[in-house]
Each structure stands twice: as structure tokens, then as C-alpha cells.
Amino acid sequence: MAITEQELELFKAIGNNDKGAIETVYKENYSLIQHFVINNNGTEDDARDIFQEAMMVLYEKSRLPEFELTCQIRTYLYSVCRRLWLKKLQHSRRIETQVENFDRIVQVEDDIEEHDKLSLQYQTMRTAMGKIGEPCKSLIEAFYVHRKNMLEIASFFGYTNADNAKNQKYKCLVRLKKLFFAQYKNA
């Protein structure tokens, strides 16, 4: 099936973390995945986790300039979810790993492998962040996650001026870097 211009635009918008695009994809595909997971021994929570992880894969792919979407988003998402869910079933060895099919599928093995690598990196940073303690954690999150500027951060955390906040941020960053590389070597 040919991929429409619209579909490609949507795919691109996902990579830009566009909330409207996320909503559209969510609305169009969630119930398919929900049916699939729940009819194959999953719970509501499993369905959500699997769907959101597949969305992460879609997001990562969309950010890669060299990646080309060769099927519909729906097919791609379904294929990823199916693979992820099979892996999970195999892992827990609950039952024979044969699942009912709900839609056509494409090959996504490599994409998922890459995704696993990226999530490992993400975990490394998250563990380091978990160890740094307050107020560093909130401060770094404010800057790098919530993209607040130094002035906003200064007033929120009660520093007298942006320079003080900046100084504190660098102190935290140096500490976080140490924790990160310690974690990195362990992993």
C-alpha cells in the first residue's frame, strides 16, 4: 500500500514530539493494540506499556534522517507491538508463544534491537539522575527536561540571580557526569 503524504508528515511530527501528532496516532491505533495484547493474555496496563514503548520506537526512527518509512504507521506500530509482546511472553515463559494475528506485519527485529540499545543508554542516565539527590535533580530536570531558562530557574529555586543558579547548575552537572560515567562503566 502506498504511503500518503499525510502519513509521512504525521511520522515526521512524531519525531518533533508534536503533541497533536501523538494524539492522532494514539487515537487511530490504540484500540488495535489494546485488542491484540488483551486477547493474548495481557492486561490493560500491559497494553499501555507495550503501545507506549512502540511509540518510543516510532519516535526514535522518525528522528533518524536515514530511516525511511516503508509501510503505514499502523502496520509499523502493530509489528513492533507484536514483536515486543512476544518477547515479553517468552521472557516470562508463561505460555506457548504463539499469538493471534490482527493485522499484517513487517520486519522490525533490527529496529527493536536498536531501540533496546537506546533504552539502555536512557536507563544509565536515569540511574545517575536517581542517585544525584535534591536539589540537583530538580534543577537539572528544570533545565534539560522542562527547558526552563536560568532566570526562571533562579526564581523558582530561590537563587538571588541567574548567575548563582547557573553556578549551581554546573556544580550539579559535574557531579552528575561523575555518576553517569561510573554507571556507564558498570553497565
Next chain:
Amino acid sequence: MEQLELAEVVERYLTAEMGPEEQLAFEEMRKNNPELDQTVVEYHYFLEQMGRYGEIRRFKSNLYDTHHTMQESGEIKELQLTTGTRIVNMWNKYRRVVAVAASIAGITALFISGMMTIFTPKTPFRDIEELRRKVSNLEKQSSNQRAEFNKFRTKIAPGSDVKFGGTSFMIDPKGYLVTSAHVLKGAKKIYVQSIQGEDFLAEIVHQDANADIAVIKINDQDFQSPKQLPYGFTRLQTDLSEAVYTLGYPKDEIVYNEGYLSARTGLEGDTMSCQITISANPGNSGGPVFNKNGEVIGILNARQASANGVVFATKSKNIFQLVETLKEADKDINIKLRNTSSIKGINRTQQVKKVQDHVYMVKVVLG
């Protein structure tokens, strides 16, 4: 100090905030100083990871928000199974095999017991009777024991120094509970008491004095884990004035209280907690704070002495974080926090009825 300046310079270099002259000078320095060069490479990787971490966190939070909004608006509904699950399918598939196997086993057993009656020498009847009486005696004894047992006699040794610490509630059916860390202060042994009055021995899994949260686990053979918890946990901010309620043990019996969220931050602007106007007493510490959907939004932990009815609660975001750190630290800990509440939409009285079984009194035996 030098480290800090270096961090700043490198970040400016990497984010291309340097002027062209400064950049040239810096690159020259890099060439001549392999140590500096190494640091820049490290920072480059680290900041790249940091940036990616931020992006993923933003994307994840968008996903989470979308899911939540769709749930609220009813676009995502809990699904009923349309076909039998795989396990049921397997049962259907193998039902005949099982039936044949069972009948063969049955026939064999009958045959053997028949042979036994034929070939065993006759024994006097009295022996058999005696034996039976013994069995029934035994039965009587064990049923007495059961009756005793059902009275839930306290397991706490008499004469030990017990403090009725506070409240705790279950976060995972496997027996994991959370409470406030300060409740467990000085504890040598911890017992939790269910609403039925039964005591269970528990142990500390982890405590975080900073966020004032502790995770404990019931470690008692009498404990029967529930199938599933009726309530879920929410990461989202609760809105100002939203109605909340709590259950706790400020006295020997479970007590219900309701109130509303009065501020998004806790004492002196603490962002890890929030402020609730509710009537709470010592002993309520560690109790769950539910919103109208029956989702846990926090853990009660303190009240302001100088003001009436002002209570602070640690946000449930912190429970999520703690659980994640725990899981990373120890692969054996498998705590799964529910995101959805099955008591959403039913009235408060019914909600409380379902929730109260999972709220426990914490009794602390001091060392």
C-alpha cells in the same frame, strides 16, 4: 572550582555559544592539551546523552498525558475479552486428552485397590476403628487450633515496647506497602495490622528519609496476598481545590477523612510534597491520599503545628521514583504500580469499602 569553569566553557563550546575568536583559541588549546581534549570528548558524549534523556522524558510525558486524557474522555475503555485467552484455549484443546488420562488413572486405582482387598489378610475390625477415632481426634484438635487461630491472637510478644506508629497501604499485591519513613524511626520489628485486626510481620525494604517514604514488605506465612488492588497511582498533578480523602489509624480503628488540595507545594515551597486541608491526627502518617477517581495522589506525612487542618503529603510521583530505583538496584524486587483504578466512577462509600482492606496500621516494636 576549575572543574566548574571547565564545565561551563565546554558546554558553551559544544552548544556553539562561543564567539568565533574564542572558539579558535579554544580549539588551539584542545590541540595542545590532550587531557583537555579528552574532557571535551567526555562532555560531548555526556551532554548528548543528557539532551537525549530530556527529549525522551518530554516525549514520554506527552504519551502519558495523551493516554490519561483519552481515558478521562472515555476514548480508551477497559476492554472485555472477545475470545478466550490462550490458557483457556489450551484447556479446550487438551480436554479430551486430560479426560482419557484421568479415566485410565481412575480405572488403575480401582483395580489396585480391588487387588489389595482380595490379597491382604483380614485384620480385626477394632484396629480399624481405633485408627478412625484417632483420626477424628486429630481432626477435632486441628479444628480447635483453627478456631484459636481465627481469633487472630496478637503475635507481638507481651511486654515489648510497642508504639502505634501510623498507617501504611499496599502498593503491590505481593505484600509491598508504603508508609512514611518517620513512622519507622527506631524500629526493631514492624508489624502491620489489617482492618480485621490480624497482625503480620513486616520488614523494611527501603527507606528514603529525604522524601519521607519507606517501602516495607509483609513477610508472614499467614498473609494471603489479594488478587489485585482496587486503586491505581497517578503521576499527574492534582488540581487546586480537588476533593481528596484518606484512610488511616489515628486510633485503634480505621478512620475516614476528607478534604481538598489547598496548595501544590508543601512546607516552604517544597515541590516533592503538596498541601492538603483535611483533619488528620498523629497516626494518620503514612496513609494514602486518594482523589475522586480512587487514585493515590500521595502519602500523608505531616501537619503544620501552627495552623489548623493544614497537612502535607508526599506526592505519588515519589513512590514511582522510589520503586524504579528499587527495581534497578535489586532485580528480585518486582513491584508493579497500577495506573488504572478499578473503583473509578463508583460512589465514595463503595470506594472506601474496597480500599479499606488494603490500608494497614503500622505497629513498631522499639529496640
